[in-house]
Amino acid sequence: MKMRSLPTLLVLPAAAALVLSGCATGASGSTDSTDGGAISVVTSTNVYGDIATTVGGDLVDVTSIISDPSQDPHSYEADARTQLAVSKADVVVENGGGYDSFVDTMVDASGTDATVINAVDVSGLDPEAGHDDHADEATDAASDDATADADADADEHDDHDHAAFNEHVFYSLPSMAKLATALADEFGRVDTANADTFTANAEAFGTKIADLEAQAASIKTAHDGDPVAYTEPVPGYLFDAMGLVNVTPEAFSEAIEEGDDVSPAVLNDTLKLFTDGKVDLLAYNEQTSSPETEQVEKAATDAGVAIVPVTELLPEGEDYVAWQQSNIDAISAALGE
CATH class of the missing domain: 3.40.50.1980 (Nitrogenase molybdenum iron protein domain)
Structure with missing residues (x-):
């Protein structure tokens, strides 16, 4: 029996994506950070897109592959626009753990040398152990x-x-704080001039997460x-x-x-x-x-x-x-x- 995951996407070959580059742009109008523009980030879902935006602010250009809560993930198919965004990305963020393996397929097909950040890996949660x-x-x-x-x-x-293993690590509050730190580190590597800004943003996010964790702990005390x-x-x-x-x-x-x-x-x-x-x-x-x-x-x-x-x-x-x-x-x- 196969794990249910987010959608298997229709992935265009890298060559096809390159042919389309003359008439299409990234889903968020991404630019090449090496030319002084924003860091181009592609995420599997809007959950990770929001965290990337929180850490990067105006210094990142984020494309979330799946962002509409009314979308049926099982029938979603990537288009040329999304594949092109992946091919131009500086950073790609995926959930991992088998949840969104289509991201790896798109990265491989695009030929991009983007850094791929895997939330399950960052979380430190053990995919071999139960919860x-x-x-x-x-x-x-x-x-x-x-x-x-x-x-x-x-x-x-x-x-x-x-x-x-429960692959829904985006409901693990400490894991998302770790992800924000990992994003700040990677953004700071790509854009060294703004590394301190990314770090400060991640720390501010972490403070908010700590408050949520405290509320969860309070509920645990009673229940x-x-x-x-x-x-x-x-x-x-x-x-x-x-x-x-x-x-x-x-x-x-x-x-x-x-x-x-x-x-x-x-x-x-x-x-x-x-x-x-x-x-x-x-x-x-x-x-x-x-x-x-x-x-x-x-x-x-x-x-x-x-x-x-x-x-x-x-x-x-x-x-x-x-x-x-x-x-x-x-x-x-x-x-x-």
Whole structure:
């Protein structure tokens, strides 16, 4: 079974991109930093685009490949404009961990010598290790009657990349602070005259992230061990920081994320979390839905369980810090803070 990831893109050969260069420009009108212009940055999503802009300010020209929250990532195809932006980039930012492997494909096809910054690598999180909300004891503690079918199905997938690692590192607050520092270092290498500005911007971003972390820690003080559920592990790292324990059958969330069918037994186990009053909230990925997730959402609604919508892209008009503040506020409200 293949990990569900962001879209496989239609990548133009490098030669084709070069032919188009006479009649097309980068998606953000990027310029060559070696000629004294802004540093050209291409990011896989607007989450990383916003952080790059926060660190670089007017000294960077950022193109985010996927930026519209209403876009369906699974049907997205790159065009000549995007491929050309990659070919001209000084810096490329990807999530990594199998989430946006199309970026590597585009970089290879473009022949660019851009520096590629991988957020998973920068985070220091181990792709070979699991994260707390997938621990077997968490499921046992919150759902004593979690069925053997669900457990067997989860065991069957233990050797899959997704089961071993939550690639949604953009919900890991300390990881994004590290990313900002890595961006400042790279921008300062490309534009040495403004290195201090990049460093100061990254530090200011880090201060805001520290405030968000403090809020998450406060929630943990009051709700450590509280059982929660999600349709996909998008907010997993934020839940970990809050001490919240995901009890969703792994076979369910994995199938939803990978676009696979959910077995009736696993779906039944998931629905019982709500009908039996075993969870305090449901995090629902607004960007993807299926008949199974709609049934789960209805079960939560019928049971009076708070539903917290989450996304993988920045909502329109919000920056990274405001986005995560909204997530923290929504979770806090759902928990009755």
